[in-house]
Amino acid sequence: MRDEPAVRVVTDSTACLPDPADLVEVGVLDGLDAGPLVVPLHVVTSDGERCEGVDITPEDVADRISRGERLTTSQPATEEFTRAFRGLVAAGARSVVSVHLSSALSGTVDSAARAGQRAMLPVRVVDSRSAAMALGFAALEASRCAAAGCDADHVARRAQEVADSAGAWFLVDSLDHLRRGGRLSAPAAALGTALGVRPILGLVDGRVDLVQRVRTRKAAVARLVDLAVERAAQASRPALAVHHLGAPERAQEVAAELAERVGARPVVSPVSAVLGAHVGPGALAVVVVDRGAHVHDLEPGGPW
Incomplete structure (x- = not known):
């Protein structure tokens, strides 16, 4: 396995990234072994706030809605992004490109930006103006540039380019x-x-x-x-x-x-x-x- 890239890419759980094996099968992983770090959003249920991908799944959501439950959602707290960025610093990252769900749909971009101002390394935040795998493909392509040794400006431009094409x-x-x-x-x-x-x-x-x-x-x-x-x-x-x-x-x-x-x-x-x-x-x-x-x-x- 290659060394960790100096630039790391962060995205959020609305990117809907499937298992890496599924991406390999359809030919969009292309040897990439340092994919984006995913920060989860939250689903607020009748019995508390749950972390996407940790203690609630899409199937759980479908079941709850089918039973008449009304759900709301919330963006990651600034502190969650701060922890993610600090973890990447500890792993050797020297800068971060953070690519997220459209700011017209969520405050996730704002949370990432606030955390970036407190981070111990430069953080470039990209508003994908999109969601789901439109965001996921942008984050994957950015990760590919990072793995190739490109700088943060290049990685951020690539994320925006792919998102804009969606x-x-x-x-x-x-x-x-x-x-x-x-x-x-x-x-x-x-x-x-x-x-x-x-x-x-x-x-x-x-x-x-x-x-x-x-x-x-x-x-x-x-x-x-x-x-x-x-x-x-x-x-x-x-x-x-x-x-x-x-x-x-x-x-x-x-x-x-x-x-x-x-x-x-x-x-x-x-x-x-x-x-x-x-x-x-x-x-x-x-x-x-x-x-x-x-x-x-x-x-x-x-x-x-």
């Missing part, structure tokens, strides 16, 4: 979760449910917005796939992901169709518990980024 679209069974959580305006929610249509939502400039209305769920899923295929056709080196909450079979079907039409296998994973609390059970999402011509050839290493 397209992310999703379907939900109910808009109520997004509306209650303040992630979708009431007028947009009302428009989305008008006349019994199925709304296709997207991340537009970091915010959730209505992209299109379709008559049936089947047509909406088909349009979701078409949007991803169209964006992938514009990319020189596309990477794709399919996310779901409680709908693994549907996600695998979408991924198989995308693989056939695009020629690249998507990553398939549940949305994070925090994102799941806002989109609800039955959600289905597709993400496309352009990895472009920016390549660092890394010697194969072990899983990060």
